[in-house]
Amino acid sequence: MLYLASRSPRRADLLARLGVQFGLLDLDIPEVRLPGEPPADYVSRVAREKAGAGLLKVMSNPSAVVLGSDTEVVLDDEVFGKPTDRDDARRMLEALSGKTHEVITAVWLVSAGQELREMSTTRVRFGTLDQAMLDGYLAGDEWEGKAGAYAIQGAAQAFIAHVEGSPSGVMGLPLFETAHALRAYGLFAAGGAQ
Incomplete structure (x- = not known):
């Protein structure tokens, strides 16, 4: 039986696209980067802690x-996690404006006798964001609970000039890597679930 250790409705929707059956586990795992911890190691550690x-x-x-x-x-x-408030969201978006950043997603599958990790790194380039664009975007609530204060599948698509890598990874679950991991566990075939 496959379980998804996540509160994220986006991750559940993405996993469902693969056609696999799964249950949901509601966990509260602290997401705090250790001093000097490289971003990819931090993302991998938190994902492994959730799975464990x-x-x-x-x-x-x-x-x-x-x-x-x-x-x-x-x-x-600098790791841009979920913003604490609207001002924090503005700070993040202003920092990302006109620049290329990375979105790193780690996927861990764990069972009683096996562990497997997949990583996805996507490069996203934002256009230059003016104050009117930021004000309009931040007037809504799309930024809440989103790493970097944006969702690639939402209104923030208007900010994105270029994506190199996995759009589903930016949404929270890279489907290519996830399918590869599930296949290694015998939980996924090319046409869908086993």
């Missing part, structure tokens, strides 16, 4: 496989 905590919740099922994932926006070694 999820596995502990379903240990009574010996065939359980838990998927944990984490996504962060990175610019010049």
Whole structure:
């Protein structure tokens, strides 16, 4: 049985696109970068912690496989997590304006006898954002709960000049890498679920 260790409705929607059956695990894992921790290591560690905590919740099922994932926006070694408020969201978007940043997503699958990690790094270039664009965007709530204060599938698409890599990875679950990991567990075939 596959479980998704995530509160994110976007991740659940993306995983459902692969046609696999899964249960949801609601976990609260602290997302705090350690001093000096490289961004990719941080993203991988948090995703692994989510998967591991999820596995502990379903240990009574010996065939359980838990998927944990984490996504962060990175610019010049600074990790832009979820903004704390509208001012923090503005700070992030102003920093990303006119620049290319990376969106790093880690996917871990863990079970009682196996672990597998996949990583996705996507380069996203924002156009220059003027104050009117930022004011209009921040008047809504799309920025809330989003790494880097934006969702690639939402109104912020108007900010994005170029994407190199996985759009689904920017949304929170890179489908190519996730399908590869699920295939290694025997949970996914090219045409959908096994």
